[in-house]
Amino acid sequence: MTVRTRFAPSPTGFLHIGGLRTALFCWLYARRHSGVFVLRIEDTDLERSTPEAIQQILDGMEWAGLDFEEGPFFQTKRFDRYREVIEELLANGKAYRCYCTKEELEQMRAAQIARGEKPRYDGRWRERSDTPAGLPSVVRFKNPLTGEIAVDDVVHGRVVFQNSELDDLIIARSDGTPTYNFCVVVDDMDMQISHVIRGDDHLNNTPRQMNMLLALGQKPPVYAHLPMILGADGAKLSKRHGAVSVLEYRDQGFLPEALLNYLARLGWSHGDQEFFSIEEMIKLFDIADVNKSASAFDGGKLAWLNQQHMMRAPADRVVPVLRWHLDREGIAAANEAQLEQIVVAQRERAKTVLEMAANSAFFFRAPAAYDEKAVRKNITAEVPSLLAETARRLNQLADWAAPAIHALISDVAQEKSVPLGKLAQPIRLAVSGGTVSPPIDATLAILGKSETLSRLTRALTAWGA
RNA sequence: GCUCCCUUCGUCUAGAGGCCUAGGACACGGCCCUCUCAAGGCCGGUACAUGGGUUCGAAUCCCAUAGGGAGCGCCA
Numbered sequence: 053m054t055v056r057t058r059f060a061p062s063p064t065g066f067l068h069i070g071g072l073r074t075a076l077f078c079w080l081y082a083r084r085h086s087g088v089f090v091l092r093i094e095d096t097d098l099e100r101s102t103p104e105a106i107q108q109i110l111d112g113m114e115w116a117g118l119d120f121e122e123g124p125f126f127q128t129k130r131f132d133r134y135r136e137v138i139e140e141l142l143a144n145g146k147a148y149r150c151y152c153t154k155e156e157l158e159q160m161r162a163a164q165i166a167r168g169e170k171p172r173y174d175g176r177w178r179e180r181s182d183t184p185a186g187l188p189s190v191v192r193f194k195n196p197l198t199g200e201i202a203v204d205d206v207v208h209g210r211v212v213f214q215n216s217e218l219d220d221l222i223i224a225r226s227d228g229t230p231t232y233n234f235c236v237v238v239d240d241m242d243m244q245i246s247h248v249i250r251g252d253d254h255l256n257n258t259p260r261q262m263n264m265l266l267a268l269g270q271k272p273p274v275y276a277h278l279p280m281i282l283g284a285d286g287a288k289l290s291k292r293h294g295a296v297s298v299l300e301y302r303d304q305g306f307l308p309e310a311l312l313n314y315l316a317r318l319g320w321s322h323g324d325q326e327f328f329s330i331e332e333m334i335k336l337f338d339i340a341d342v343n344k345s346a347s348a349f350d351g352g353k354l355a356w357l358n359q360q361h362m363m364r365a366p367a368d369r370v371v372p373v374l375r376w377h378l379d380r381e382g383i384a385a386a387n388e389a390q391l392e393q394i395v396v397a398q399r400e401r402a403k404t405v406l407e408m409a410a411n412s413a414f415f416f417r418a419p420a421a422y423d424e425k426a427v428r429k430n431i432t433a434e435v436p437s438l439l440a441e442t443a444r445r446l447n448q449l450a451d452w453a454a455p456a457i458h459a460l461i462s463d464v465a466q467e468k469s470v471p472l473g474k475l476a477q478p479i480r481l482a483v484s485g486g487t488v489s490p491p492i493d494a495t496l497a498i499l500g501k502s503e504t505l506s507r508l509t510r511a512l513t514a515w516g517a
Numbered sequence: 518g519c520u521c522c523c524u525u526c527g528u529c530u531a532g533a534g535g536c537c538u539a540g541g542a543c544a545c546g547g548c549c550c551u552c553u554c555a556a557g558g559c560c561g562g563u564a565c566a567u568g569g570g571u572u573c574g575a576a577u578c579c580c581a582u583a584g585g586g587a588g589c590g591c592c593a
Contacts, residue, residue, distance in 0.1 A: 062593050097593060154591070161590090170519035170589060190591055208522070217520055217589090225591040232593045256521060256588040279523080280586075286528090288586080314529090317542090321530055324541040343530080346586070350528050353543040363556080400556040411554090426553095461552085476552035488554040 055087030056246045059120075060236070062094040063105035066297035067112040069349060070251065070281045070289055073315040077278060078249045079118045080316070080337040090243055091123035096235055098128070112298040116308045117330070125243070127235050134230035137238050137268070138191055138223060146267045147223060149189040150177040172219035191224035193234070193264055201259040206276040207342045208252070213259040221260055233257055237264045245273050249339060252277035276339040279319050280346040289349070305377060305406025307365070310358040318347045327360055355403040362405065367395040370405065377409035383416045390415075393498045397490035411488070415498060418507055419485025422514065426487045430477045431515050438468055439478055439515075443508040452501045458493035482511030 057078040061071050082089040091113070095101040110124070141147035150173075152160075161171040178194060196215040203211045223234035230238075240248060240261075255277045262272045283289045301311050313328050320343065322328075322336045362370055371391045378385050385391055394412050402408035442464050449460055465475045476492040483504060489495045496504045 060593095064593075094593065100592080157591085165518065168518050172519095172589065188591095211521070213521075219589085222591055227591080229591085231591070236593090251587095252522065253587050259521095277522085282586090284528085286585090317529065319529090324531065326529090326542050345523050347530090348528060350543070353529065356543055359556090398555095401554055465552090471552080473552040480553060486553090490554085492552060 053246060055082055055085040056090065056244055057082045057087065057249055058090040058092050058123075058240070058243060058245050059118075060092040060094050060239075060250075061109055062097060062100075063102060063109060064097060064100040065105055066299075067109045068289065068296060069298065069315065071109075072112065072116060072118075072298050072311075073281060073318060074249065074251055074278060075113065075118050076116075076312055076315055077276075077320075077337070077339065077342070078247075079120075080333055081247060081249060081339055083334045084337055087246070088121045089119075090125070090245070091120040092125045092127070092239060092243070093123075094127050094232065094235065096127045096230065096232060101128075108297060108299065115302050116298060116312060122243070125239070127239065130235075130239070131230065133242070134235060134238055135224075135228070138230065138234075141193065141223070141267065142191065144267075145194070147191050147193050148178060148180075148220075149183065150192045150220075150222075151184050151187045151189045152177065170217070173221075175220055178220060188226040190222045190226050192220040193223050193260075193267070195220050195260065195263050201262055203255070203258045203262065203275055205255070205258075206274060206339045207279075208255065208277055208344055211255065211258075215259075215263070218260055218263070223264075233260055234264065237261050237268070240273060241265060241268060241270050247274045247276065247339075249276045249278065252279055276342070279343055281318055282346050282348045284349050284351060286348050303406075305373075305404030305408070306354065306358050307361050307370075307373065307405070309365075310361040311354065313361065314354045314357050318349070319343045327357070327364070359399070359403045362395075362399040362402070362408075367392040367399075370395045370399065370408075373405045374409055374412070377405050378412070378416070381409060381413060383409075383413060385416060390498060393494075397494045397498060401488075401490070414484040414486075414489070418503075418510070419483075421485060422481055422511070423486045426477075426481055427515070430481055430487075434470075435474075435478045436512055436515055438464070438470065438475055439482065439508060439512055441468075442475065442479065443505060443512070446496075446501070446508075447505055449501070452497065454491075454493040454497040457496050458491075461492065478511075479508070483507045 059075040059078045061067060079089050081087070093106060093109070095106070113120070138147065142149075157173070160174060164171045173192070177192070195218045199215050200212050201215060203213070205211055221233060222231055224230055258275055258277075265272045281289055298311070302308070309330055312330065312333070316328060316333050316337065317326065320337065320341055322341070328336070371388065374391060374395060375385055394415060395408070398408045398412055402411055442461065445460055445464065446457070449456060461475060461479070462472060465472045468475075477487065479492055480487060480489050480495065483489075483495060483499055490498075499507075
């Protein structure tokens with residue numbers, strides 16, 4: 053049997069971190085077993101579904117690299133099929149028409165709640181065969197009255213529900229459109245989904261879905277209900293608590309593989325290992341190793357992992373991302389080799405590529421001003437002559453590379469009997485405008501000879517040489 | 518209210534009866550390294566929700582309690 057998993061978001065909002073984690077686990081499981089990953093858009097809620105949300109989901113999946121073999125399928129395009137199955141159930145006596153009005157149902161619920169009971173449909177039309185003319189009706193599934201139904205969940209273990217707790221849910225509205233729980237059942241059946249991996253907020257829906265599947269003569273798939281992801285404060289993820297589009301993470305400078313690595317570790321682990329490449333995740337991931345309890349989102353750890361991925365990836369992996377972020381800041385960086393050098397020099401001093409771009413802007417733009425406080429502290433009376441001497445010698449340096457530059461600066465410092473920092477910091481200030489940059493030799497090597505000299509000259513003018 | 522689920526450091530987790538005076542990671546504090554900032558190295562503190570069992574022995578098994586979450590729609 054080939055493994056077939058599906059990710060089935062409803063396009064009523066953006067794809068957020070919780071959805072992406074679900075998609076990731078489905079994807080990993082399919083990849084691990086050389087199976088098929090299906091994308092299905094559950095857009096039966098015509099009121100709230102939007103084309104923008106669909107596009108967002110597609111873009112998010114693409115950015116994350118979660119590719120699918122089949123789909124995207126749209127439930128709104130399958131209404132004929134749903135109707136067909138509803139007719140079949142009706143014909144078999146496995147579903148029936150209910151002519152209750154919404155008001156009648158509301159009254160029923162209110163009375164049940166008042167009595168301390170669980171609100172549910174009482175089955176008053178279940179055995180009636182009369183068909184009141186001219187009245188609208190819904191179709192309800194005839195759920196078994198007795199016995200129990202057990203979900204053998206891969207992450208939660210065996211969860212048993214009494215059929216008496218379940219009521220006859222509506223599968224077709226009075227306007228004839230099918231409802232969510234029913235569409236899921238038909239889709240999972242038609243798409244031959246072998247493993248349903250989804251959030252554990254669906255665990256309570258599962259027995260109903262299984263009963264419908266059984267009524268249709270199907271063998272239920274394997275179920276795995278994933279624990280929820282909570283906001284950093286431990287509260288439910290909501291728009292107020294960090295539920296942002298996954299594309300927001302791209303914009304903030306996170307590498308998709310780092311986000312995926314972080315998400316995989318929320319609820320799943322492999323011993324003490326924290327860093328996983330995509331390939332390792334595919335090789336090691338198993339739903340059976342997933343935790344049962346919800347976890348809180350920790351942006352700090354995501355940032356750490358992101359840096360780890362930046363440091364371990366080949367520089368040319370980060371270059372296009374850096375270029376994209378520089379571009380957004382209005383810097384067109386064309387020199388591939390230079391960008392690679394920047395990545396290597398900056399990746400250990402930035403948590404995100406966005407931060408790396410910000411820290412590296414000075415390579416492309418001469419400082420408009422010098423940090424005043426730093427000037428007061430570092431540009432003492434003897435500094436201009438020191439800098440002038442350094443500039444003179446740099447001008448004569450033929451081999452413009454970090455080792456030679458380092459040797460030259462050390463020599464000057466030694467000859468003038470000043471500590472290296474006394475010289476390096478003013479140079480840093482002159483070329484970057486601030487006090488933070490990669491080691492001074494690497495900084496100048498990347499900047500290039502003519503740019504370095506011109507910035508030193510400008511600084512000397514500014515500092516009264 | 519009813520049904521179902523969950524509960525190890527602040528956070529993510531290891532742990533499947535003795536290897537646990539509970540391990541790792543992030544964060545935090547200290548030290549080292551050092552031209553800045555980092556990265557890196559070393560050190561440090563903090564956790565088995567509570568109460569009962571079972572057992573020679575329990576973080577691990579059982580039962581209660583407490584706390585948290587989900588579902589109970591002609592929403593998905």
